[in-house]
Amino acid sequence: MAVTATASTGAEARIVVRREPPPSFDEVYAAHYADLAVQLYAYFGDRQEAQDIAQEAFYRALVRWGGIAEYDDPVAWIRKVAWNLAVSRWRRARTALSFLRRQRAAETHSDGPAPDRVALVAALGTLPESHRRAVVLHHLADMSVAEIAQREGVAAGTVKSWLHRGRTALAAHFDVHDSTGGTR
Amino acid sequence: MTDIDQLFAELRTRTIAEVRPPSVDTVHRIVRRRRAVRNAVAGTVLLALGGTGLLLLPGEPEPDAPDPRAGYGTIAAATVKLDVATPRLGALVTDLGDGTWQHRLELIGATYRTTLTCVGAGEITAVLTPAGGDPSRVVVPCTAEPLETMIDVVLGGDLGTLTTEVVPDDVAAESAAFAYTTALSTADQDRLGKLAGGVVGGVVGGVVGGLTTPAFVLGDTTPAIEQRLTGAAYQATAACAGTGSATFTVVATGADNTETVLGQTRVTCSPAPKPMTVTVTYPAGATALALRLAPEADAYGQAVGVVGYRPT
Incomplete structure (x- = not known):
């Protein structure tokens, strides 16, 4: 939304506000597909699965684009759908352990990602699901503690705890420094 | 930036560089394809239901x-x-x-x-x-x-x-x-019905000329006693077992089928129900007396009511 003009008549001042035209689906897709795929990759540990879910989320947005384009943040809607799909698919897996084993094995044998990235994704896979989701949403989706708390239906303090524990576990895994707690 | 932040920044940068988004045309094609499948399914459903307005045939999406x-x-x-x-x-x-x-x-x-x-x-x-x-x-x-x-x-x-x-x-x-x-569940309906029935029966039971309804789950229909009466004064009682509240109404019907509310009160639905009794003077010219117990939204489907009356 943009302020395009102001008019003043005596003591009364009016601000005329005009909405910017909503973004096109193609623009949003081009700008955000890869970022969403990265978030889901960090959560799943499987880049193909991540891309499939990202594409499904964008498909669902396109079907309803007339309404979603009018939202203040259409990307937030797409991200929410993508994460709902991701969580659902995760829960459908028989056990987190067997799933992680499968994903890690698949990723280790792929010839794309560099070893440190594989190690980070693998380390994320060892975190409890809620911790991992909070860490990924915070660090890769740039969501604040309050936004994650609202999304997960928990108190902000719970999210801070998840983030702290998640970061601490990752820091120990890589033997690196984490002095901030890193929460916004 | 801490080392952890650095790790995530690198993960993001390097992975984004490698992700090859499918062409946006691919997403548009998926929409068209699924819409076609959906319409084909719609045709099948209409056929299965014996619909007469079938316009779509599988393979001919609209x-x-x-x-x-x-x-x-x-x-x-x-x-x-x-x-x-x-x-x-x-x-x-x-x-x-x-x-x-x-x-x-x-x-x-x-x-x-x-x-x-x-x-x-x-x-x-x-x-x-x-x-x-x-x-x-x-x-x-x-x-x-x-x-x-x-x-x-x-x-x-x-x-x-x-x-x-x-x-x-x-x-x-x-x-x-x-x-x-x-x-x-049926078992819980019975359990609550016995509670409410026992309470109402304790007030009106054993009196000649009195009547008590079977227990009913409070829902869309409003179970009621519709009874032609001859006496002059009655005690009308309701009880509600469960949760929420209900409105208990006593109505007289005239010869021309017009209804007059003789009394109305709120009944609390509770796991330990209590009777709510009103005294009714039967108006001259009335041909019937009706007792109605209608649920408020918070009692709908999770409370069981019983109403009854007796001449005094």
Whole structure:
């Protein structure tokens, strides 16, 4: 939304506000597909699965684009759908352990990602699901503690705890420094 | 920036550089393809239901056709007996496209039977979680001929939340409608009915010329005593076992079928119900007396009422 003009008549001042035209689906897709795929990759540990879910989320947005384009943040809607799909698919897996084993094995044998990235994704896979989701949403989706708390239906303090524990576990895994707690 | 932040920044930068987004045309093609499948399914459903207005044939998609899920929703709601206008103890969803859908009901502690159905194509996974209890999971196929799937859930304590979550598969997300209703188990209806009946019977029972209704679950219909009376004064009593509240009304019907409210009071529904008694003077010219107990929204479907009267 943009302020395009102001008019003043005596003591009364009016601000005329005009909405910017909503973004096109193609623009949003081009700008955000890869970022969403990265978030889901960090959560799943499987880049193909991540891309499939990202594409499904964008498909669902396109079907309803007339309404979603009018939202203040259409990307937030797409991200929410993508994460709902991701969580659902995760829960459908028989056990987190067997799933992680499968994903890690698949990723280790792929010839794309560099070893440190594989190690980070693998380390994320060892975190409890809620911790991992909070860490990924915070660090890769740039969501604040309050936004994650609202999304997960928990108190902000719970999210801070998840983030702290998640970061601490990752820091120990890589033997690196984490002095901030890193929460916004 | 800490080292952890650095790791995530590198993960993001390097992975984004390698992700090759499918062409946006691919997404547009998926929309067209799924719409075609959905319309084909719609034709199949209409055929299965013996519809006479079949316009679509499988393989001949009509891109601008109305969304068939509205029709599926009508079928789904009728199957589980859901009042779509006031869906108090249940819900209808005709667009599961957001991936997951969740609904919460505040209920009295009891055993409930939830009836679910899904009309269309694909399947849904429903997870019912009573507060403080273990979730129950059931897979419901979405079919042209609606099927009922029933699941019993025990809700402990006096009051609690029953959460119903539905996760559709990719086909059902675009090609199905889902409905469910939750109702007190028969055993709990009987249990609450005995409580309410005992309370009302304690007031009006054993009196010649008196009458007590069978126990009834408070719902859309308003069970009532409609009785032609001859006396002059009556004691009318109601009791409600469960939760919420109800309105107890005494109405006289005149010779020309006009109704006059003689008295109205609120009855609290409780696991330990108490009688609510009003004294009624039978008006001259009246031909019948009616006692009605209608639920407020918070008692709907989770309270059992009994009404009765006796001459004084």
